[in-house]
Amino acid sequence: MPNRLRRPGPPLRFRQLHDREPQPLRPGTRESILVACPRCDGCARLVTLYSEDTPPSRTRRMHCPACGAIREEPIGLRYWLRTDCCGHVLWATGAEHLRELEDYVRSPLRERLRLFLPDRYRIARLPRWLILARHRDEVLRGLARLRRMLPTGG
Ligand SMILES: [Zn+2]
Numbered sequence: 001m002p003n004r005l006r007r008p009g010p011p012l013r014f015r016q017l018h019d020r021e022p023q024p025l026r027p028g029t030r031e032s033i034l035v036a037c038p039r040c041d042g043c044a045r046l047v048t049l050y051s052e053d054t055p056p057s058r059t060r061r062m063h064c065p066a067c068g069a070i071r072e073e074p075i076g077l078r079y080w081l082r083t084d085c086c087g088h089v090l091w092a093t094g095a096e097h098l099r100e101l102e103d104y105v106r107s108p109l110r111e112r113l114r115l116f117l118p119d120r121y122r123i124a125r126l127p128r129w130l131i132l133a134r135h136r137d138e139v140l141r142g143l144a145r146l147r148r149m150l151p152t153g154g
Contacts, residue, residue, distance in 0.1 A: 028052055033093040034080035034151070035062060042066030043080045043151050065151075081149055085142035086135045088127070098146055105130070105139050 029050045037044040044064035051057045062071040081098060082091040092098040104126070130139055 035077040036080050037062075037064035037067060037069055038071070038074070038077065039069040040064060040067035043149070044069065044077075046074065046077060081146045083142050083145045083149075086129050086138050088129055090130070090139065090142040090146065092146055095150055098143065098150070101126075101130075102140075102143050102147075105136060105143065 031048040031050075033046050035044050035046045036042075042064055043066065044062050046060060046062045048058055048060045051059065060073050062069070062074045062077065064070075079091045079093060081094070082089050084090070092101055129135060
């Protein structure tokens with residue numbers, strides 16, 4: 001293969017995983033993140049639904065399978081997946097976000113990868129402490145803790 005066919009950029013595997021255009025939020029889009037239940041402190045789910053009304057609106061509803069609590073339009077919830085790490089709080093919104101972070105931190109090219117990603121990508125905006133090489137092992141341990149906190153079924 002002639003060299004001219006090679007392009008700079010993230011390795012292919014990473015590109016397949018992450019180099020997708022973020023989808024604009026279309027009517028009917030449903031977004032789900034894991035939050036701590038304000039009643040029992042268990043793992044609850046906050047679902048945001050973008051309506052098909054004009055103008056578009058959204059409704060947010062929290063449901064906790066552990067205690068049955070339901071909150072409409074809740075405020076001040078905190079992420080379920082959070083842990084102290086390197087003097088900061090390491091957090092993820094859910095299983096997919098956690099997987100992104102794991103892939104990224106495990107990649108030996110992570111510092112370089114970031115340079116190739118436009119700012120709109122979530123991992124292009126990671127805080128610096130999280131990608132520092134000297135924090136790598138501790139961050140991976142933190143991510144492993146978050147993984148153990150995932151409810152079964154994601
Ligand atoms: Zn609860």
